[in-house]
Each structure stands twice: as C-alpha cells, then as structure tokens.
Amino acid sequence: MSVKSTPRPAGQKPPFWRDPAKRALIFQLLLIAAVAAFLLYIIGNTQDNLSERGITTGFGFLSNTAGFGIVQSLIDYSSQSTYGRTFVIGLLNTLLVGGLGVLAATLIGFTVGIARLSPNWLIARLANIYIETFRNIPLLLQIFFWYFAVLRTLPSARESMAFGEAIFLNVRGLYLPQPLFESGFGLIPATFLVAIAMSIALVIWNKRRHEATGKRIPAGWLAVLLIFGLPLVVLIATGVPVTWEMPELRGFNFRGGITVIPEFLALWLALSIYTASFIAEIVRSGIQAISHGQTEAAQALSLPRNLVLKLVIIPQALRVIIPPLTSQYLNLIKNSSLATAIGYPDLVSVFAGTTLNQTGQAIEVIAMTMAVYLTISLLVSMFMNWFNARVALVER
Amino acid sequence: MIHNRDMITERPAPKSVIGPIAWLRANLFNGPINSLFTLIGLYIVYLLFVPSVQWAFINADWIGTSRDDCSREGACWVFVNARIGQFIYGLYPSEETWRANIIFAGFFALIAWLAIPRLPFKRWVAIFALVAFPVIAYVLLHGGYFGLERIPTNRWGGLMLTLLLATVGMIAALPIGIMLALGRRSDMPIVRSFCVVFIEFWRGVPLITILFMASVMLPLFLPGDMNIDRLVRALIGITLFQSAYMAEVIRGGLQAIPKGQEEAAAALGMTYWKRMGLIVLPQALKMMIPGIVNTFISLFKDTTLVMIIGLFDLLGIVQAALSDSRWLGFSLEGYVFAAFMFWVFCFSMSRYSQYLERKLHTGHRN
Numbered sequence A: 001m002s003v004k005s006t007p008r009p010a011g012q013k014p015p016f017w018r019d020p021a022k023r024a025l026i027f028q029l030l031l032i033a034a035v036a037a038f039l040l041y042i043i044g045n046t047q048d049n050l051s052e053r054g055i056t057t058g059f060g061f062l063s064n065t066a067g068f069g070i071v072q073s074l075i076d077y078s079s080q081s082t083y084g085r086t087f088v089i090g091l092l093n094t095l096l097v098g099g100l101g102v103l104a105a106t107l108i109g110f111t112v113g114i115a116r117l118s119p120n121w122l123i124a125r126l127a128n129i130y131i132e133t134f135r136n137i138p139l140l141l142q143i144f145f146w147y148f149a150v151l152r153t154l155p156s157a158r159e160s161m162a163f164g165e166a167i168f169l170n171v172r173g174l175y176l177p178q179p180l181f182e183s184g185f186g187l188i189p190a191t192f193l194v195a196i197a198m199s200i201a202l203v204i205w206n207k208r209r210h211e212a213t214g215k216r217i218p219a220g221w222l223a224v225l226l227i228f229g230l231p232l233v234v235l236i237a238t239g240v241p242v243t244w245e246m247p248e249l250r251g252f253n254f255r256g257g258i259t260v261i262p263e264f265l266a267l268w269l270a271l272s273i274y275t276a277s278f279i280a281e282i283v284r285s286g287i288q289a290i291s292h293g294q295t296e297a298a299q300a301l302s303l304p305r306n307l308v309l310k311l312v313i314i315p316q317a318l319r320v321i322i323p324p325l326t327s328q329y330l331n332l333i334k335n336s337s338l339a340t341a342i343g344y345p346d347l348v349s350v351f352a353g354t355t356l357n358q359t360g361q362a363i364e365v366i367a368m369t370m371a372v373y374l375t376i377s378l379l380v381s382m383f384m385n386w387f388n389a390r391v392a393l394v395e396r
Numbered sequence B: 001m002i003h004n005r006d007m008i009t010e011r012p013a014p015k016s017v018i019g020p021i022a023w024l025r026a027n028l029f030n031g032p033i034n035s036l037f038t039l040i041g042l043y044i045v046y047l048l049f050v051p052s053v054q055w056a057f058i059n060a061d062w063i064g065t066s067r068d069d070c071s072r073e074g075a076c077w078v079f080v081n082a083r084i085g086q087f088i089y090g091l092y093p094s095e096e097t098w099r100a101n102i103i104f105a106g107f108f109a110l111i112a113w114l115a116i117p118r119l120p121f122k123r124w125v126a127i128f129a130l131v132a133f134p135v136i137a138y139v140l141l142h143g144g145y146f147g148l149e150r151i152p153t154n155r156w157g158g159l160m161l162t163l164l165l166a167t168v169g170m171i172a173a174l175p176i177g178i179m180l181a182l183g184r185r186s187d188m189p190i191v192r193s194f195c196v197v198f199i200e201f202w203r204g205v206p207l208i209t210i211l212f213m214a215s216v217m218l219p220l221f222l223p224g225d226m227n228i229d230r231l232v233r234a235l236i237g238i239t240l241f242q243s244a245y246m247a248e249v250i251r252g253g254l255q256a257i258p259k260g261q262e263e264a265a266a267a268l269g270m271t272y273w274k275r276m277g278l279i280v281l282p283q284a285l286k287m288m289i290p291g292i293v294n295t296f297i298s299l300f301k302d303t304t305l306v307m308i309i310g311l312f313d314l315l316g317i318v319q320a321a322l323s324d325s326r327w328l329g330f331s332l333e334g335y336v337f338a339a340f341m342f343w344v345f346c347f348s349m350s351r352y353s354q355y356l357e358r359k360l361h362t363g364h365r366n
Helices: A022-052 A083-116 A120-132 A139-153 A187-213 A219-237 A261-289 A292-300 A304-341 A347-359 A364-393 B018-026 B032-060 B079-089 B093-114 B122-142 B158-184 B188-203 B208-219 B230-255 B259-267 B272-309 B316-320 B329-359
Strands: A162-163 A167-170 A172-178 A178-181 A242-245 A248-250 A252-257 A259-260
Touching: A022 B122, A022 B188, A022 B208, A083 A261, A083 A304, A083 A364, A083 B208, A120 A261, A120 A347, A120 B032, A139 A248, A139 A304, A139 B272, A172 A261, A187 A292, A242 B122, A248 B316, A252 A261, A252 B018, A252 B188, A261 A304, A292 A304, A304 A347, A304 B272, A347 A364, A347 B208, A364 B188, A364 B208, B079 B093, B079 B158, B079 B316, B079 B329, B093 B122, B093 B158, B093 B188, B122 B158, B158 B188, B158 B272, B158 B316, B208 B272, B230 B272, B230 B329, B259 B272, B272 B316, B272 B329, B316 B329
Parallel strands: none
Antiparallel strands: A162 A167, A167 A172, A172 A259, A178 A242, A248 A252
C-alpha cells in the first residue's frame, strides 16, 4: 500500500515526515487530540449551560414520580409510577408495535413479492402498483393518512361498526373479545412447547434418515400438524378451559374485552404496509437473482417441481434475501419512533417526549433512548454477521 | 405431375396465437387457478380503483374559493387550490415569491442538465451546482444583501423547504461521507475505528432522535450566548445522519474498484490523495450514482420528520392547513395532494436510478 522511499546512503535517515509509519502515528495522534478537544469544549459548555439553568445531572430523576398517564401499557402503570417505569412502558410499546409490524410486513411483503413474479399479468401489475405506490410516499404521511383521514373519521362508539357480536370498530379504537383462562389452561402452552420440541426432533431424525437411506417422510407437514394438532387435542380433552369476555357498550363507551387504541392501529398499518413494499422488492430480486440454469439443472436431475423449489431455489434465494430483510426489520423498528407524531406511547413519545419535557434532563433521556436503538441495531448486526458467516458460499 | 405454380397467399397466424384474445388466454386465463386469481384481481380493481376515480375526478369539485363551493360528494380540490401558494412556498411573503421561483427554475434546470446524458460541460455544471448555486440560493432566498428584503427562515416552508433540506443535507453530506468511507478503509487503526463508530452510531439511531438531539441538546453543547437558527439545527442533524448512510454507499463503490488500480497508481509514485482523487474516486463515484440517488430518495422522504421539531415542510404545512377552522374535514384531500407531490419526485428519481443501473451494467447480465 505505502510508497517505499528510495534507498539512501547509510547513516542518512529520511526526515520523519517522509516515513509513512511515523506520519500515520502523528496523524492519528492529531485526530485523537482534535476529538478530545471537541469533547472537552462541548462538555465544558454543557456544564456551564446546565448550571445556568439549574439542572442537576445524573440518573436520580428516574426514581421520581412521573405524575402523568399513559394510554397503553403492557404492564401495570399509574400516574404514581416513576420515570424509570415510563422508560420500560415506552420500550415495551416500541417492541410490541415493532414485533407485530415485522410479522405483518413479512407476510404482506412475501405475498406481494411472489405475486410480482406471477405469470398472471393482472396480479403482477397489481403487485407492482402496490410496491411503487407505497414505497414512494413518506412513512409519516402514511401514518397521518391512516390516523387522521381514516381512523379519526370512523363513527362514534354508539354507531360502531360491528363484525359479528364480538368485534367493534369506532373512533376510539378496535374492541376485541378477551380470552379469560381458567385453571388447567397452563397445560396447553406446555403441550405447545412439547410439540415444538417433538417436531424439531422429527425434522432432525428425518434428515439423518434421508442422508443414510435416501428415504424421507413429509416431516414439515407432520411438524405443522403436531404443533397445532396436539395443543388442540389437549384443549378439547380438558373441556376448553377458556371463556371469552365480550366488549359491551355501556353509556358512551365499550367496557371489557381488549381495546386496541387507534394510534397503535394507524402506526402498525402504516409501518407494515410501507415496509412490506420494500420487502416485496427484496423478495423479488432475491428470487430473480437465482439464475435459470439452477432450475434447469435441478430439472435435468429429474427433481420434482416442489423439491426444485425447496432444495435449490429457496435456499439460494434466502441467502440473498435475508441480509437486506434484516436491515428492513431494523428500519421498521427505528421508524416506529414516528409514533410520537400521532401520540402512540412508544419509547420516543413517552420517554424522550413527555418525560424529557417534565424533567428537563435532555442529555440523560436522549442518551438512554439512543442507547436502546443502538443496542437493537448492534444485536441485529451481530446476528447478520453470524448468519452471513454461516451461509457464505465456501469458495475454493 | 401437377405443379401448382401459384404462390399460396400468406395467411394470418391463427387467432389462438396472436391478438387480444390469445393474449388474454396466455396471460390471464391459462389454467383454472390463474383464472381464479384474475377474477380476484379484477374484483380488487373494481373495489379500489372505481371509487377512487369517482372520488378524485368524476365527483370532485375543482373551481371555487371557499368550502361552500364543494358538494362534498367527491374530493374538494378547491381546498388545495386555495392553499397552493402556502404548500409550495410556506409563509414566504407572496410579493417575494419570484425569488423562490428563480431558485426553483435554476434548481430544476441544473438537475436536468446533469441528468440528461447528451448535454456537454457536465463537470463545470456540477461544480457550479455544488459550489456557486447554494451561495446564490442563500443570498436570494434569505435576502439582506443587495437591497433584497430579509426573510427569516421561520417563514420558509412547503415544498421549497422540503427540497432545500434534502439537497443541502445531501450536498453537505457528500464530502463528509467520502472522508468517512476513506477513513473506514484506512490502514490506521485509530482513524478506522473512529470512522466505524461514527458511521454505526448515526446509522443505528432513528432520525427523529437525531432531530430531537439537534433541537434540544445542540443549544446545550454551544456557549450560552450562541443561538443557532432552528433550520440550521435541523440541517446539522440531517447532514450527520445522511453522511453516515452516504459513507456506506461510497464504501460499496470503493470496494468495487479492483485493488490493482490503486497499486498501479502507487507504483507510479502517487501520494495517497492523488491516488484517491485522480484514480480511485473518479471511477468509484460513477458507479455509486444509483446508490447515491437511492439514499437521496430516502432522505427526501425523511425530511418530513422535521415537522415534529416545528418546521413547516410540505407535510407540515399541509397538516397545519388541515386545522384551519374554515377548511375543517378536508384531511383526505390534503394528504392525497402531499402524497402525490412526494410520489412524483420519488418515483421519477427511482426510475432515473434504475435507468443508470441498467446503463452501468451493460454486458454483465445473465
């Protein structure tokens, strides 16, 4: 890389600024000095400004009483709870909308991406229109659209749209029946876990047997049957220990059941639909990246069509699809911070919004918020590196 | 022996091979499952497109001055018509909008010049666009010089502000991104780790927290008597964010240049900056243009977030107009208009980037 200096007569050293190693050292020391000076300048200014405004630093504020309500909390929360608790509530709400968003975006994205490659002209065209429409409109605008133009114009609670006698949709949100678990229900999740363990064992056994004898059973279908069938059998055998609490109209509002607030619905819809348009493109290009020769070679080996897909196309396409897919998941989680624009109580809205305004602890609050997102990104990129190392083609 | 000496006249191909019916059979109704999908597709079209077209065009009201001119059966484009000045210029004084118009015209002319392959003097136009034009734009838009009335930045808004945030963020991020990308590939461990940390930090956090940081924490970082304009604070945040993404695009481009290029340059005795500036970057930058356009599209969409810290970009000004008591209940029209504006810009840019990708990839397709 570096340019070697021409040989000199013995005893005469080149000046130090001509020596690449020394020059690199000096340059790096200068960089450290510049960064340190910049940080010192900022820290000094910040201390002056904080003492001028009478703000004490530190994380002591986290144990003070928050004194404000939050419309949606997955764990117990009241206005008597602490600021530290608002952080947890916000984080859980972020993870909730992020997790459900990832799920919905994956489902829609894969469907649309495969539809985009359909031989049916109309279906391919519709999928293309979906992709080109939603990925070229800012996400915030889509959130506003769902929230202000759709959900905020729904009828009031008394004139709710009813789906059967169980699900109601109105301007205050979506009301769903809530399952109440009676004693003995604990058996069902337990069987579910057992069924998962059994299916994993089944798949491994099938693979070993296939490699040893060449025979195989449809283990995938059996696993699905096991995972859903076994808990169902137990559920019926124990006499269905679940009752449903239906939402009921009392006065001006619904009581009982699960309430999904419109802020959540708008954010979730917009995030899933927006991210799905990117996922669809990733899926399409991933499938198209597999050259046609692969299919032809597999067919020449007289593999049936479903095995061509399962053993040749999908494993190779996934290698192309998964890295950009995870970065889309990451984008979705980061984009869920737009919740603050419509008041869904996520981390940024509750903690970097209300808590920051009430306490004035800007540095601590923003640092904690950023740390959460950085941790999530780091975890995801660690997974990515692991995955890439695992699926990388072994080149000889 | 009987010879037929007459040529048999050419017959058209059978109806089952060419023509609209054959096309329908081949593309829409080949097999029962596909026919079912086609019917479902047609039903979706009927369900979505027919009411939208009726709402947006057939039953819509176009002419008028107040909400009474709208029948409320379809879209009320009167609302958008009445507010179009604000949507484009924000609160910029209406008698001064000619200044913004000149900048708009210059902006689009420069973009067109750079985007159309046949036009000459690309390099000089690019230098003018990156160096001289921003200065001219600032002087003309902000005023205060040459007898132009001074218009503070809090009156800037609408589409003008959206374009301004995106382009300034982009132009400012380009040199920082190049330095970061070069630093990340450097042999010096401290420089490299500094660049990695910088890039991963800004890429790892959502833009909105960066904007919050720029608007809440930046005043704390600076000496107490120093007051930064809100627009500038947003621009600092956007530039830092964008430079990290830009650095990754540029790094991708640098990796595509064979190592032999740099080694050959080093063999000729070129210094690092000459190797980079004359050999590697000119080749890499050309390959990066599609990637750069793609990050620009995301940035263009992301500029809408500045409304959360109180700037009135296109979406912000539409949102503000919706709460006007004279025009309540036209949120759909407002959002559809804003969405259309964003869509036109983003869609044309993405098409351009696809065209560039095709142009750059000739001969490498399988």
